[in-house]
Amino acid sequence: MGLGQGKGMGKGQEQGQGQRQGQAVGHSEPQVMALTLREGICVFYDLEVTQIHVLQGRSSESKATEKPPDMLLMEIDRDNGAIAFENNIQQLSPSEEGEGKKLFSTVGETKSQSCKDNENLSEMCNESKELEYTTASEQTVLKNAKTVKSEACVPHEKKGTKPYKCSECDTAFVTKGELSRHRRYKHTLEKPFKCTICEYSSVEASKMRRHVRSHTGERPYPCALCSYASKDASKLKRHMITHTGQKRYECCICQARFTQCGSMKIHMLQKHGENVPKHQCPHCNTFISRKSDLGVHLRNLHSYVEEAIQCRDCEAVFHERYTFLQHKKTHKGGKRFKCAQCSYTCSQRSKMLEAKCLFLKEVKVFVFCPNYIKDHDSPTIAGKSLDSSAERGMFMLKNTMEVMKILSQQSVEQEEGPLETLPLEVPVNSSEAMRPICSCFSAISTTCSNIQNVQSAFNWSSVKEIDFGETNEVSLYIPYFFCPE
DNA sequence: CTGTCAGACGCCCTCTGCTGGCCAGCG
């Protein structure tokens, strides 16, 4: 028990001293999520920096800035509990932060503040020290008093007990070993322990042992209450909280409670933030607040579907759900099927079939990327000159589809070597990767009511006359409409 | 015996991504 007490207390002190906010972990983005409430302004670290797009707010001052979005300003509107995010901020100095009030709390700490309840005694003792940094009126306390820095706030620490001071960041340690370990973590980045299976390396041997379990799947820490087993002890401890139903983290604005700190941070960002960056889908114009949800979106709507999706209203076939849904909309309302030979129109292929006004013809086309078209006034395939304007139109038609980049890359590689600027997300030279082309084209083709329109709109008249036979040809099905008569 | 040191252990933290329930919008 003495151990536990000492540990908890030491931890609080250390983290107060460590003061990672300003120095920001050095090798990675600032990760500390402490919010410091000071004159209504909070510094909000640790926003996702991988986000793709920043939504423009209603106010035009949310202009693009060179500043990396590793931290944003968050202004609390006390009246409505909103937090406004801005891009330009000035960072509070650590001492300023120390004077601030923390916006985060844990339920346990709130209880320990009142110094009663049946909290684990040692825990209370550990946490009680943190109380002096908080006023009862404040809603929140940051776990472990993370932002508290000055030594005045660490009364048990005597000067001189940490004689080993880091020359690069002023952090002090009790032993030389701690200092050298700290230097490896923060400054030299020396990682003597290398994994033989992957590229991972670590500062400490124990970290390597822990890492190796991710390869072996070994789970030495079984839960006594369920079938779960963990790879390390702290994961099991975290898991056990799920059996108690305890929600240690509380949102200071709406008092919603959460099981994990990260959940609360996401909540605060998404629920109480304004101008919060969103993720834009690279394939469509959808903006999604969470990166993981964008992943779901990509899997559900933009992934290749092995089993072809057949449109009920026409011959179009799709391997991507999103394209299919877009296509379906074209059947809505308007009479998209028009006989090229008479005035008959209808909205569904089936009706056209009933009227014996539809048949489909297969044509083949080539695909080029914009760079290729740009660099080749007269692209050739199999020695045959192509109508560049027609091909250009062809490409422009398809340029929005990511998969076109794949094909484009393929065609460029054949003639010019790799193209460095186009990202690849599915394997090049994969026949599967080529299939969605049909879906793409089908979606586009629905904008034209007949082949004449298609030809005039995209200047395709020459396309179907070309003698094909190269690898990057694509079969398309163009609807022809005519009356049997 | 005592101090020092390296290695080991354990804790706490963050970031990340998946999952399934919820719910509003839409056909």
Added chain:
DNA sequence: ACGCTGGCCAGCAGAGGGCGTCTGACAG
């Protein structure tokens, strides 16, 4: 009206960083 769908959301676990403390070996 109703079922479906897809974004929103909290729960949760995997992986890893950083550091306080313990422990055993060893030198003085």
